[in-house]
Amino acid sequence: MLKEALSEIQRGSAEIIDEQRIEKLLKAYFEKGETYTVKAGFDPTAPDLHLGHTVLLQKLALFQKYGARVQFLIGDFTAQIGDPSGKSATRKTLSALDILENAKSYKEQVFKILDESKTDVVFNSEWINALGAAGMLTLTTTFNVARMLERDDFDKRYKNGTSISISEFIYPLLQGYDSVHLMSDIEIGGTDQKFNLLMGRHLQRAYEVGKEQAVLMMPILEGLDGVHKMSKSLGNYIGVTEEPYEMFGKILSVCDELMWRYYELLSAKTLTDIEALKSGVKDGTLHPKKVKEELALEITARFHSSSAAQAAKDEFDRVHSNNQIPTEIDEFSSHEAVSITKALVDCHLTPSTSQARRDIKQGAVRINQEKIDNEALQLESGEYILQVGKRKFAKLKVN
RNA sequence: GGUGAGAUAGUCAAGUGGCCAACGACGGCGGACUGUAAAUCCGCUCCCUCCGGGUUCAGAGGUUCGACUCCUCUUCUCACCA
Numbered sequence: 001m002l003k004e005a006l007s008e009i010q011r012g013s014a015e016i017i018d019e020q021r022i023e024k025l026l027k028a029y030f031e032k033g034e035t036y037t038v039k040a041g042f043d044p045t046a047p048d049l050h051l052g053h054t055v056l057l058q059k060l061a062l063f064q065k066y067g068a069r070v071q072f073l074i075g076d077f078t079a080q081i082g083d084p085s086g087k088s089a090t091r092k093t094l095s096a097l098d099i100l101e102n103a104k105s106y107k108e109q110v111f112k113i114l115d116e117s118k119t120d121v122v123f124n125s126e127w128i129n130a131l132g133a134a135g136m137l138t139l140t141t142t143f144n145v146a147r148m149l150e151r152d153d154f155d156k157r158y159k160n161g162t163s164i165s166i167s168e169f170i171y172p173l174l175q176g177y178d179s180v181h182l183m184s185d186i187e188i189g190g191t192d193q194k195f196n197l198l199m200g201r202h203l204q205r206a207y208e209v210g211k212e213q214a215v216l217m218m219p220i221l222e223g224l225d226g227v228h229k230m231s232k233s234l235g236n237y238i239g240v241t242e243e244p245y246e247m248f249g250k251i252l253s254v255c256d257e258l259m260w261r262y263y264e265l266l267s268a269k270t271l272t273d274i275e276a277l278k279s280g281v282k283d284g285t286l287h288p289k290k291v292k293e294e295l296a297l298e299i300t301a302r303f304h305s306s307s308a309a310q311a312a313k314d315e316f317d318r319v320h321s322n323n324q325i326p327t328e329i330d331e332f333s334s335h336e337a338v339s340i341t342k343a344l345v346d347c348h349l350t351p352s353t354s355q356a357r358r359d360i361k362q363g364a365v366r367i368n369q370e371k372i373d374n375e376a377l378q379l380e381s382g383e384y385i386l387q388v389g390k391r392k393f394a395k396l397k398v399n
Numbered sequence: 400g401g402u403g404a405g406a407u408a409g410u411c412a413a414g415u416g417g418c419c420a421a422c423g424a425c426g427g428c429g430g431a432c433u434g435u436a437a438a439u440c441c442g443c444u445c446c447c448u449c450c451g452g453g454u455u456c457a458g459a460g461g462u463u464c465g466a467c468u469c470c471u472c473u474u475c476u477c478a479c480c481a
Contacts (some may be wrong), residue, residue: 041424225426226437289434320435339448355428358443362429366412376449390435 014191018214029067038063039071039184044099049109050237052221052230057113064118077125093286127181142206150259151195172196176203188216244304244312251296340377348392
């Protein structure tokens with residue numbers, strides 16, 4: 001039992017620091033029913049969760065299954081600084097109202113995966129504001145610049161002469177202090193968070209909390225392009241609130257190699273099952289597309305329902321495998337005859353008439369399934385199914 | 400505070416008086432091929448209903464027949480020195 005739980009927890013993780021401690025906590029839970037806390041921090045600026053976030057969330061949910069209370073921390077204070085991990089993007093400052101608003105939509109999405117009754121949603125501004133200047137100063141005495149500069153991204157930036165703001169030095173300290181205040185037993189985060197996560201251990205020691213949190217790091221999920229990490233700003237993400245059809249289609253569009261990665265990090269299948277699929281594909285008994293469909297169905301069903309997922313698949317087959325028109329298309333109408341180029345823009349199929357003209361020239365545009373090449377075409381009254389490329393459809397009524 | 404360098408389309412990055420709507424790369428889109436894949440190959444990639452025209456190269460002025468390219472100021476970024 002304990003072994004099983006432990007191996008489930010290890011699955012997919014990139015690195016675990018102080019694994020013995022996790023084992024002890026689990027043991028205490030199994031033997032005495034003792035609970036413990038697992039902390040994970042989230043940025044209040046991005047309320048749109050995508051599958052990248054769910055890798056962490058699923059791990060948290062797993063901990064909940066084994067006796068953990070999750071400390072779902074919304075870093076409303078730290079967001080004002082901006083995490084120096086990875087890219088340094090300048091942050092917009094959020095109003096208190098925005099943050100509350102975002103937190104609300106977070107909750108709606110998060111509890112599709114997490115058990116609400118075993119989750120505490122907390123905001124770090126609460127205790128960091130209470131810290132005051134004196135407390136902040138004390139915090140800074142626990143660490144020094146040389147060690148801060150050991151951190152890889154700071155090191156690189158320092159050597160490159162890229163600017164590092166003092167407030168960025170403060171960021172990891174504050175994140176670590178969160179662990180002091182919350183007395184977390186375990187903290188989980190992405191591999192890019194390693195430094196910040198370890199800071200929690202360091203500060204718990206410095207503040208003599210009486211324990212040092214174990215740290216579990218999950219790999220960063222690659223986005224649809226298979227290269228960069230999944231992120232909203234790169235546009236390579238699958239949002240958890242997306243429509244079943246979109247979700248299904250996006251998962252199916254990833255390349256085969258990435259599919260295995262998604263299987264490992266997102267699927268509920270056991271590792272042995274996944275291995276079986278892998279070897280099936282390898283020796284040709286399983287078609288990779290089938291395997292990918294299965295994954296797409298599983299994930300779509302998780303955020304919607306299995307019937308919705310199945311419907312998405314049927315629709316997908318209909319449009320893409322059989323080249324038929326989707327069952328639901330956006331409809332537009334016009335009161336007078338319009339040129340084809342204008343119609344394409346009006347129906348949001350192309351961003352500009354210039355683009356519309358190019359698309360026609362390239363043979364991308366179809367009306368009622370017929371490819372057209374006359375860019376001066378006028379649409380007289382009637383009903384038309386307009387199509388650009390393989391994916392974009394619209395229905396236009398001209399009166 | 401001083402000195403120097405720079406700001407070019409979604410991103411990176413050429414262009415230093417006309418041949419520039421602006422090389423190239425990436426990304427994106429489309430086509431072929433497929434498993435809506437991936438890889439590969441081909442085309443497109445500021446706007447405008449065609450011909451042709453219009454607006455761009457941080458911003459504002461100026462020099463010139465003509466400026467992304469020269470001059471002045473402004474804003475911002477970066478580097479070096481304090």
